[in-house]
Amino acid sequence: MTAERVFDLTTHTVRELNQALHDVTGATPVRFKVVNAMGDHALAVGIDAAVQVEIHGHVGYYCAGMNKHAVVTVHGNAATGLAENIMSGCVRVKGNASQSAAATGRGGLVVIEGDASARCGISMKGVDIVVHGAVGHMSAFMAQKGRLVVCGDAGPALGDSIYEAELYVRGKIADLGADCEEKEMTAEHRTALSMLLREAAVDLEAGDFRRFGSARRLYHFNIDHADAY
């Protein structure tokens, strides 16, 4: 039997909630239900346990930041910096996410069922991000590792200054950023993307996506510029 603890944010503070989440130890699965989130910042941040957290209401900045092992679901919209630096586990938002969702994420899965705004996956370092809708400008800026899957459209400068992350887009792309280019979609990529879509509970064909990545022209010093010194 899984225990469920309820935190009503009209009577509990954010510190009380986060402390209770940090205090979880042992193998007993724990479910947390958070109600009346009214755009509060830093909800469910820094979890390091396999807890399940259901948050009802819209959340403020940095929700589920640094998440490890936990499964956090937001039944609402999320503001700036959702799941920032996520390490593992899964963060799912039923609504839209604001800027810099999953920024610098190192692992785990972030699913945004609505749209994500600008700079989604900025400097991502291994996280998988699946956005059911569209992403805003400069998404996957300086992305280093991991996958960003966009089921809708992508805004301007997608993948600007990208290193080695993989970007998959199903809809229209406003334009690609510096050093981002379209890549061949091989059978291997289709298989891997299919698995990721299934994990994110997205019922779409991997074959409908295009793949983008780094042209690797910004990696090294260009010897033609040596005369400038």
Next chain:
Amino acid sequence: MCGIVGLFLKNRALEPMLGALFEPMLLEMTQRGPDSTGFAIYRDPVPAGSVKLVLQHPALDFDWSHVAALLTEAFKADIDYRRIDTHCLLKLAAPEAAVRAYLHASLPAVAVVSAGQHIEIYKEVGLPSEVADRFALKTMRGSHMIGHTRMATESAVTTAGSHPFSTGSDLCLVHNGSLSNHNRLRRKLQKAGAVFHTENDSEVAAQFFDVQMRQGASLQQALRNALTELDGFYTFAIGTSDGFAVLRDPVACKPAVMAETDDWVAMASEYRAIARLPGVANARLWEPEPATVYVWEGAGAAGAQLGAGPLAKAG
């Protein structure tokens, strides 16, 4: 950092509650801007040919009756005035420009915080809760308000450096961000006749809109022109006699969220400022697009959205 909020009532039946609805929005932005607070309210218009002024002097016992007597004498006109903390709300049957010129010449220690037919601005150094209490914000009734909580970066923490900034008749502006070309733009606007009262970058933006509109631009045109002339980070909320507008720079570094129901339109730096408005659970909720002009004008008006799109190239 700074916090900005705006509330425009589409349903006039809510007008008696404007201040009560708006105050919690402003207070919720305390963490974004604890050093100064200000707000503009649009209400009780004076007839054409008259002017409504909000004046400020730092002394709480300043003799406003003396100011009223001087103005009555100078303009041979009826005057109605009321002290509100460090401010004085004053109505006078005389042209705005002439009254401004007189005050500038004869009473230089008195600051003109706002002037127009509808607008009243109240702003002071201090926490939002303190400033709201000093001006009895929660009791105010009107059609729309915009407000600002300041965390100063560009210029001094003073009453004059607080937002909203108002330069021309009934127009005012609150700003979250910083402009990088404000010195060059200030010189350009001075040549067009603008008179500056602070070193603040946001005042430059307010003067820009004023000069644009005095040269015949509509509010929407002026906002579009701002996208090419203003360089830097900005989310603006702008109030006019019957309107309310929002604009974010093409890179959209500074946050903004908007919500609309049949009864009201609200904007804020963060959702939590909107979270307690009545009917918010069923509101249309969105993040304004970069480089896109959002305007509501006239009671019950539908919004207009004119997009250049994010990262739009200037010029």
